Amino acid sequence: METKLDKKRMENVRRSCGLLNGIEKDDIEVTLRSFSKWNLDVLVKEDGNQEKWWFTGLYGSPYLRDQNLVWNLLKRLSQ
Incomplete structure (x- = not known):
């Protein structure tokens, strides 16, 4: 989902969640x-867990012209 927050408000959200450098x-x-x-x-x-896991966030373009590009990207990422 796209955010409508400006940079300063997003920094406040990041800090309140305890995130470093935005995502960790x-x-x-x-x-x-x-x-x-x-x-x-x-x-x-x-930490404390030997297993790793993947996170993939995908933005599906609303434009039909991008549909094949996004599907091809999703297929490649699934491999």
Whole structure:
């Protein structure tokens, strides 16, 4: 979902959530794998847990002309 908050208000939200550098906390390691104007793909490892998990955020463009690009990106990310 797109945010309508300006930069200063988003900084306040980030700090109140305890996030460093925007997306990670002290006890969570976040490794950026890829990003584009349509996606954010990260690998997440929590302290005390040996398992890692993926988070992929995807923005589906409202424009029909972008439909194939976004589907191809999603297919590639699923591999």
